[in-house]
Amino acid sequence: xxxxxxxxxxxxxxxxxxxxxxxxxxxxxxxxxxxxxxxxxxxxxxxxxxxxxxxxxxxxxxxxxxxxxxxxxxxxxxxxxxxxxxxxxxxxxxxxxxxxxxxxxxxxxxxxxxxxxxxxxxxxxxxxxxxxxxxxxxxxxxxxxxxxxxxxxxxxxxxxxxxxxxxxxxxxxxxxxxxxxxxxxxxxxxxxxxxxxx
Amino acid sequence: xxxxxxxxxxxxxxxxxxxxxxxxxxxxxxxxxxxxxxxxxxxxxxxxxxxxxxxxxxxxxxxxxxxxxxxxxxxxxxxxxxxxxxxxxxxxxxxxxxxxxxxxxxxxxxxxxxxxxxxxxxxxxxxxxxxxxxxxxxxxxxxxxxxxxxxxxxxxxxxxxxxxxxxxxxxxxxxxxxxxxxxxxxxxxxxxxxxxxx
Numbered sequence: 478x479x480x481x482x483x484x485x486x487x488x489x490x491x492x493x494x495x496x497x498x499x500x501x502x503x504x505x506x507x508x509x510x511x512x513x514x515x516x517x518x519x520x521x522x523x524x525x526x527x528x529x530x531x532x533x534x535x536x537x538x539x540x541x542x543x544x545x546x547x548x549x550x551x552x553x554x555x556x557x558x559x560x561x562x563x564x565x566x567x568x569x570x571x572x573x574x575x576x577x578x579x580x581x582x583x584x585x586x587x588x589x590x591x592x593x594x595x596x597x598x599x600x601x602x603x604x605x606x607x608x609x610x611x612x613x614x615x616x617x618x619x620x621x622x623x624x625x626x627x628x629x630x631x632x633x634x635x636x637x638x639x640x641x642x643x644x645x646x647x648x649x650x651x652x653x654x655x656x657x658x659x660x661x662x663x664x665x666x667x668x669x670x671x672x673x674x675x
Numbered sequence: 676x677x678x679x680x681x682x683x684x685x686x687x688x689x690x691x692x693x694x695x696x697x698x699x700x701x702x703x704x705x706x707x708x709x710x711x712x713x714x715x716x717x718x719x720x721x722x723x724x725x726x727x728x729x730x731x732x733x734x735x736x737x738x739x740x741x742x743x744x745x746x747x748x749x750x751x752x753x754x755x756x757x758x759x760x761x762x763x764x765x766x767x768x769x770x771x772x773x774x775x776x777x778x779x780x781x782x783x784x785x786x787x788x789x790x791x792x793x794x795x796x797x798x799x800x801x802x803x804x805x806x807x808x809x810x811x812x813x814x815x816x817x818x819x820x821x822x823x824x825x826x827x828x829x830x831x832x833x834x835x836x837x838x839x840x841x842x843x844x845x846x847x848x849x850x851x852x853x854x855x856x857x858x859x860x861x862x863x864x865x866x867x868x869x870x871x872x873x
Contacts (some may be wrong), residue, residue: 479737480722487715492703493696502689504761506719507726507735517685518719521704524678525712528705537705539677563702 481507533604535580535597537562545569545578552576554611558601558630560584560623564616576614579604584622585629596626598633605637612640619646679705731802733778733795735760743767743776750774752809756799756828758782758821762814774812777802782820783827794824796831803835813841 478486481503489499506514530536531543538544545551555576559565565578581596604610613634617623631641646664648657676684679701687697704712728734729741736742743749753774757763763776779794802808811832815821829839844862846855855863 480718480725481735481737483718484715484722487711487718490711491700493692493700498691500764501761502691504735504759505690507722510723513685513688514719514723517682518716518723520678520681520685521712521716521719524682524705525708525716527678537679537702539679561702563699566698 530580534578535562535582535600536565536578550575553608555614556601556604556608556610556612557614557616559616560618560626568616574614576612577608581617581626584617584620584626586622593629593633598630601630602634602637605634605639610639612642615641615643617643728778732776733760733780734763734776748773751806753812754799754802754808754810755812755814757814758816758824766814772812774810779815779824782815782818782824784820791827791831796828799828800832800835803832803837808837810838810840813839815841817844 484506485496485499485503488494488502489496491499494502506517527539528537529539529541531538531541531546533542533546536543536545540547552575555574556579557565557568557574557576558579558581559568560581560583562580565580568574568578579597579601581598581601583591583596585591585593585596601613605613613630615627615630617627627643634641645668646661647668648654648661648665654662682704683694683697683701686692686700687694689697692700704715722737725737726735727737727739729736729739729744731740731744734741734743738745750773753772754777755763755766755772755774756777756779757766758779758781760778763778766772766776777795777799779796779799781789781794783789783791783794799811803811811828813825813828815825825841832839843866844859845866846852846859846863852860
């Protein structure tokens with residue numbers, strides 16, 4: 478196999494790229510040797526060297542503990558629990574949260590054989606005791622697995638006396654009611670708020 | 676900027692990947708350090724080292740002349756002219772052609788300021804004289820630019836006495852007539868063939 482086929486084969490394993498788009502991406506790279514191919518090869522090699530999971534929260538970073546855990550200006554008394562690093566990044570982009578995080582590494586799933594021991598739940602329990610956490614915000618998917626995990630965590634964390642909250646359900650900003658599913662509409666209606674409130 | 680951001684920024688430049696899917700691809704890579712991240716970094720570095728354009732036909736390969744040009748079993752008297760290496764690969768995958776290729780590197784485009792000198796047309800003329808080529812098959816896009824380029828080449832190559840042909844237009848295999856554009860239908864009707872013929 479030539480280097481060309483090898484690059485295509487590996488690119489095709491990335492999410493969002495199939496065999497066809499992997500070929501296109503590879504050609505794109507080969508035509509931009511200096512501006513893209515070499516820089517990408519180097520960035521990947523360096524990230525393989527330096528990027529690792531934070532031992533405390535599970536975030537990916539080049540330092541451990543990660544920048545968020547090490548940031549003294551953040552409110553460590555509130556921890557937002559997410560399934561995956563991608564969710565952590567999404568919440569960080571929103572700029573609406575200044576506490577800490579805890580990455581579970583997935584959701585409970587009987588079907589896929591993921592039990593509590595496969596997730597980073599015990600490290601979370603330990604953090605709550607150690608760090609004097611006041612509130613756990615569950616930012617999990619509104620799928621069956623996500624909600625099962627949320628209920629499990631609420632039960633598991635109950636005895637520790639920490640407040641356990643979840644994200645609000647409702648109409649997405651910029652969303653048209655007409656395109657919204659009935660479940661979300663019903664949830665938004667049930668959780669309606671007075672207009673004066675922010 | 677951390678290595679994480681750098682990888683995302685570079686991946687987002689690939690065709691088919693936006694900022695969102697680049698983040699997803701980067702996370703996917705970081706979680707598969709041994710099986711994907713390191714192999715891809717190495718494959719890219721090696722391809723940057725070894726992949727280059729064939730001096731004869733313009734194909735990308737790790738050897739120059741490329742494997743196709745160097746293959747004595749192929750019929751060098753027929754040359755298939757394509758816009759891009761991706762088109763060459765597509766024809767090779769069809770397995771229906773055993774001649775040589777010539778990659779133009781684009782199409783004539785007044786709008787984008789691409790004239791004959793920007794394309795590898797003179798090298799093609801030189802090859803025809805040097806290699807005793809009998810037939811030039813134009814496999815160019817059926818866009819305005821592609822067809823303009825085809826007509827230009829037919830005129831330019833006429834004096835050399837070489838036969839200039841183009842791919843047939845017609846109904847794609849597996850295509851439903853109902854979904855076909857009128858232009859293709861009209862072309863397929865005009866070029867209709869007796870049923871006995873293959």
